[in-house]
Amino acid sequence: MLQHYAYTPFVWLLVAPAVITGWIVWRVLRRRRETLDRLFALLMAAVSYWALCYALEISAVDLPTKLFWSVAKYPGVVTIGPAWLAFALYYTGNARWLRRTWLRALLALELISPLAVITNSWHRLWWPTIELSTTGPYPDLKTTWGPLFWLHTALAYSFLLAGLVLYVRFHQTTQAIYRRQVRLVIMAMLVPLLGNVFYLTGILPLPPALDITPFLLSVTGMLVAYALYRYQLLALSPIARRHVIEHMPDGVIVEDEHRRIVDANPSALRFLGLKTDAVVGRSLEQLISQSEFASALLQHMEGAEGEESDRTISLDVNGGRHVFDVVTSELQQQGGKQLGRLVVLHDVTEHKQLQEVLTRMMRMAAHDLRTPLAMAVGALDLLASEPLTEEGREWLGVAGQALRRIEQLVNELLDLERVRAGTGMVTEELDPGALAAGVHKGLAPLAGARNQKFTAQIEPDLPDIVGDRSLLHQALENLLSNAIKFTPEGGCIELRVRRGNGEILFEVEDNGRGIPKEAQEKLFEPFYRVKKDEDKVTGSGLGLSLVKAIIEAHHGRIWVESEPDKGSIFGFAVPYSNHEQG
Template sequence: MSISGNEIVLIADDSAVIRVLLSQVTRKAGYTPVTAENGRQALSILQSRHVDLILLDINMPEMNGMEVLSYLKTNEINTPVVMISGSGDIEQAVQSLKMGAYEYLIKPVDPNRLNITLKNALSESRLRREVKMLSTAVTNSPLSIMITDLDGSIEYVNPAFTDITGYTAGEVLGKHPSLLKSGSHDRLFYTTLWAKISSGSNWQGEICNKKKNGELYWQYTMISPVSLKSSGISHYISVNQDITGKKKTEQALEKSRKRFRELTELLPQPLFETTIEGQITYANAISFSTFGFSREDFEQGLSYKDLIAPEDHERLNANLRKKLANIPFGDHEYLGRRKDGSIFPVLIYSAPIIQDGVPSGIRGIILDITERKEIEETLRQNKEKYRHLFQAIPDAVIVADRSSGSLVQWNQEARSIFEASDSELSAMQFKDLFPHDVYETVRERFELLARDTTTSFESSIITRYGLSIDVSISAGIFSSAGRDQYIGIFRDITEQKKSEELIRENIRLKNDFISNVSHELRTPLFSILGFSSTLLNDWDNIDEDTLREFLGIIHSESKRLSSLIENVLTISRIDSGKVAYKKELTSPGAIVAEVCRNLSIRAKEKNLELQLDLCPSPPDIDADPDAMKQAVINIVGNALKFTPSGGNVHVGLSKKNNHVQITVRDTGLGIPEKDIDHIFEKFYRVERPEHEIEGTGLGLPIVREIIEEHDGCISVESRENEGTTFTITLPAASATKEREP
């Protein structure tokens, strides 16, 4: 066909008149004429454009019609040629027809015959091209094509048949297609096939055949009857597509699908598939036992909503919409519902089922997390218990990351001992807990530990405000979430250190006391023993005055020894809590006056002035008279003991704000400032190397115990080498609390 859509006729004739006449006829017939003056010009036109038919004059200059026809045949140019001649030479006509000309016309050409010739030639040309095109298509088709007669004898196969089956055309022509039978189909299959095509209908379906080498293959076959109007069905044509690969894929897919189903039936978790509307189309066996539904329930129709508690339906629908829209979400936990209505926690993980690029349903897995929830609750409770226990530990506890040194956990006591808030501790490093000069030692002690072992040692820590505190550290290393961590339990041992120091001091004081008591006991004992031995051994030679002197010394030393023993016994009773005070209304003035009378002789012996100053009508006190007398004796006796000869001791009694005050002021040695805070401690004695003064260090502790047991207090003021003032303050009887009878 021409580009314009009209068929083109090339008119080659050396006569211009003939060319015009023929052009008019062809144009009138609906064709497009193209003219050439001779054969060479005609060939030039053929080489430059498409031509559907050639009207070729035999006798032309330069190159005649026969030469052009010969050229066309040699070069396999199949354009139909109608020869035109003015001579009517029969031989020439026969020769041109042998060389491939379609027709031979004699001039003058009859227009009607020319029209008929053109029409027939072009129709035959078109048919020939179509046949050739069809033949080429059949020959080159990747589909196997077979043509048989009515009895099934093979009359034609294309190359694709040979490629697929291995049989050449020569091996199958005249034979029946049954030679391809594989035995995969029964007789009914073929009977039905032949009945269908014999009735004039098409048959199509999948057939398993056998190749020449015995290999089975699958093909999709369409068999059509070829009918002639005059005689009905004459042939059958079979068009076959090799679908072996597809069938293998389908078989593999089916095998995979079967394996998947078998595996899903073995899984201990429910698996499901639903339509896009939520209708369940598949559920494995465990699904039924988990939710309590039966196969009959499934067959009658179940929705995913039947498996979920109503209160979670809206959230589940929203999440499914997100899933279908490929929007990520992390909320997979729901309340599952069994057939009996009972509720239990589940996790649902799902994915859309995609078919032809469009979601067609949902596929997913359901995890019953009841046991996990119970474990989580137990863990939560244990964690809460641990948190309370951790916070309740009376010692500071710090947990730090071994690698980074960051503090990761601490309790309330840690906040207290380090004087830091949570935010401040979270910003601190493990090394920040210790003074610079001890951190390396502490770190080394931690690093020497094996995992899950502990050790204890003493060190010091530093608070946020720079205060250093002595602590006992119980150290350990443990692993948490794959990371090693230090744990340190810090106990403030400041008071313990003080107690230890106090114990050491008490031991020293007791040792001193024992030494002093031994000395104090030995001194009067030696005097008593010495003078009594003299009396026993030399009684007859001792005069009366000497005898009286010796007996006086023995008596005095015995009293001294008795007082010492009494003090020791008193402090022992105090320490053991066995002292029982018998309180009654007592006159403090009488006690003070009596003590001063009893000690006046001692004052005179030391050449001391003992002054007594009593206020008028002092109130009574609620007190044990003997204990109160002992307290006043100890205070006044100490004043006399530590006041050098020629000094003064003043004893006063006054009333002040419903209280009675007893004041003892001396002009004695005084107490050094460093000793003031310790003089009421048991066994403590002020060191006075230049003065040898007797004493056990028990008098003042006894006084304080007596006064405090009477709801009073005692204070002291002193300047070394200038004197000391002791003040005892006691509540008057009218101000004391009412006691139970």
Template sequence: MANERILLVLSNPEVRQIAEDQTLSPEGYQVSVATSCEEAERMAANTRPDIMVIGDQLEDGDHLELAAKILEQRPTMPVIVYSHLGTRTVPLEVVRLGVIDWLSPPLRSDRLLASVQRGLKRRKHWQDWLDIEARRQTGPLLQRLDELEALAQVGQSVTAHLDIDRVLKNALEAAVSLTGAEEGSILLYDEDTSDLYMRAALNFQDEFVSTFRLETEDSLAGEVFHSGEPKVINEQTPQKIKTAYLVHSLIYVPLKAHGESIGVLGVDNRESGRGFEDRHVTLLSAIADYAAIAIENANLYSHTEVERSKLERILRQIQDGVIVLDASGQPTLINRAARKALELGEADFSNWHYSRVFTHEGLIDVIEGKNEDPYRVELELAGGRTYNANVTEIPDIGRVVTLHDITYLKELDRVKSDFVTAVSHDLRSPLTAILGYVELITRAGEVNQQQSMFIDRVQTSVKNITDLINDLLDLGRIEVGLDENIERVPLASIIGYSMDGIKHLADQKGQDLSVNASGEVPAVVGNPIQLRQMLDNILGNAVKYTPNGGTITLRTGQEDGQVYLQIVDTGPGIPQESQARIFDKFYRANNVPEEIQGTGLGLAIVQSIVENHRGRIWVDSKVGEGSTFTVVLPVTE
């Protein structure tokens, strides 16, 4: 029994009864009825009938115009016209409209039923034809969509998984599926043997895969590897790739990373003679790109893991303590040395904030940047040991704290200081006696020229040794923090006193000594005696090493909450290789004339004073052009 939907557009009740009750409904058709054009259009849109029967004498419009409108909207809709018009033009008109049949009164059930069946049959033919055409037209598109979806899945696999075997298996499954091949393989280059080996395979026997090797110099795969261009075989007779490996058809495409070949992707048919098309080469090339990326990612990950493991072993075994904090302040690494120094044991602190892990206030303060030096502090830890703690900010990672045990160095420094102090004090008395007796010689009677020369040498040597002792004692006091008389110091006064004190020495050498101040010189917080000594030492060196008639200028100014002092001279300059050591104890540049005496401690004292005042000092110099020493100190708030 039929189940098609029929829409009757009939205004005459008697005709509707014949059509619906006596003819169509008994045959099992689903019949709907409209009596006007407006109702017919609405029901045609809503019920989507399979066929329409349109009669004349409609109250709100012409039945032929309604048919034309329906057919314009749905060209494949079978439309039957029932009309009282008896002229010969009616059949011609309905044919032009595309109506499939025309019925004239009186309406007979057999004619109506036959016309409906013909219309539904024609509709089915139209629908079947449209389906065939749609499949013919959209088939390649659907195939391309399937191919793109498969490629997308391979790409997603590359980015979602680090398991190289799984990714390569997915790539081969896609390659075999999309090309209709029987087998698939990925060959990689072995740098040690210069051969290609089978890294991954699909539908090959395991023993064949494990023993497979191809020379790159005498094989089709090697040709693809070296040329970087795909190769295709489509032959009716089997072609030899390797012993016991014969194929009817095959595609090899190169695997490339950073423009260099790393292997070959291949698919083949050994049993069937089905060949491959150009589009298969394109698909395989895309899959090969994904496979190459996966291999490169796996190599990078493996290399990263090896390096990470090495670094972790180094950090765990290194003698210095290392603490790594993430951006939220939670430890990601506390090595063995740091755990021992801080007495932390073997507990896991990975989800703790550092303020709960560490109890030493000095360590917490330097991590939080609360100290005068926000990145370094000396810590007295368990067992009386002293550690130098340094904090380094690492963008996007967090902070790294290193703990360097300086207990031995502190002890050496203490022993050195005690030794220098003892020796200096023990030497002062005999030196004073020597100098006194030398002066008495000149008072005891006349001395000849040679004796006078000897006396002068003795006095000069004693003075040099005395200066050295005084410098050693000064440096020792500064380094151990003695003379901590901290106050607000008017730096302009210090500059004036120092310039006045050195002026007579500059005048003796005919040197031009001047001050160039950029604005008012601000005050600083510090030890006035040490600051005066700092300036005296730098200016004294400038006068000492600048030749007669030279120029020495002290420039000063204020910038960004700091005051700077620049001592510029026209002396011989400092060689580049000596500038890195110019502040070391007892170091003198290699271009200093032998006749110019010095202890080699003046600039070491200067550096210690500057650092004690939270300042910085550096030198800019060129041989033959002079030197510029720059001191930067924080201004009093």
């Protein structure tokens, strides 16, 4: 078989692009799998296939072998135009055009043109004549071109030029941060077009029979790959950014690894009180003199350096006080290389104001209800001492139970607001072990009535904590009571108290039904309860939010770990007292 081929140095102008574009395909599909990436990989795969087949064609020395590889290369040749146009349509946000019948027909006509090449010996409409020429530096096919070839050429160049026009128009309207990327893509597309002009005019000193288009397209592929994967932000194409991030009410700021701002959406610019040109390429520190918002934001973010954080801060915007949830996330490559940081600013001012109004309303209602509720409960107790029928006593018991539930709700509401306001707290040094043992002992009969294994593991000689004894007692009692209520009869509940890193850890573990992942984030919100049809355990939905408020008032933290059908761990941590830490 090797006698059909001969070495020529010009083959490297084709082997090199075949290897380069093949490597680009591998890299793209290995790292990314979005539509744009697949289309770009298809484009580069077509170039690689064309270059490889063409390399074998010019290496062949006899007419049948050359003709075989010349025909074999056309599936790659005819894929380039449609793939390029589809890539441009998706990139610029005009993918809907691919649903148009006339465009689909043109794309299909181009893609089936290899059938005309394969059947050329029947109709001679692609190559009317084919000869083997040996006058050049290597044996080559000398052909004349028929009408079907010129139709294919017109379609291919129409697709390439249409893609180029899309990019030029898009460059005029896209965000400034993406214009460099688009300019590189335009330059990349001009390479094969201008290269062909230079080739046809004889400016490039190459054999007349050598088609250097695959080589030029490999250069295009490298430029496009650099443009896409060097300058893209957040893995979004520019059109996706424009539709999603540009219209977000939240502010979005993207910083590079040197903490320079590389992008900011209109909401972020409005918060900063600056324009794009004054922000992009500068750090928040450089903007302090121009923006009070930047100064306050920088102070907040200094505490979140090198980590992900979610905090609420209060800042002045356009003469008014606004409250923001600020979320910072580090941007890293797969290998862990630092790329920069993403900052999202969510204005929660209206939500906070509404929450304050509702809180005041609930506090007023709770205060107003407490006295009449106490009177109603007292009246029912007096009535229970009078002679009643069995049915009357039964209804009296139902009414008393309902009133006591309302009374409990009112008391928990008032406790929650008192803790949040930080009023009425009496702090003292406490022995956490003794506190936990007292709560455990008080609830042991309740667990025993449900035949539950109720144990405590309390580390000895724990350092003191500083806090309100009754509130911490209430918090731990609430967690243990919940575990007893939500663990089936005969289940296991364990209380653990141990020393942590500068804090005392309290954990309550049970082997109950567990809590779904989606419900765990809302567990500590007021009035939230996990909805289960089979769950008949009653409650106000305020207990865990009250526990959270108590722990946060003691500068602690609270958490939950749970798996459905396996059980849950509720825990909180309270810092040591100052002299113990010292």
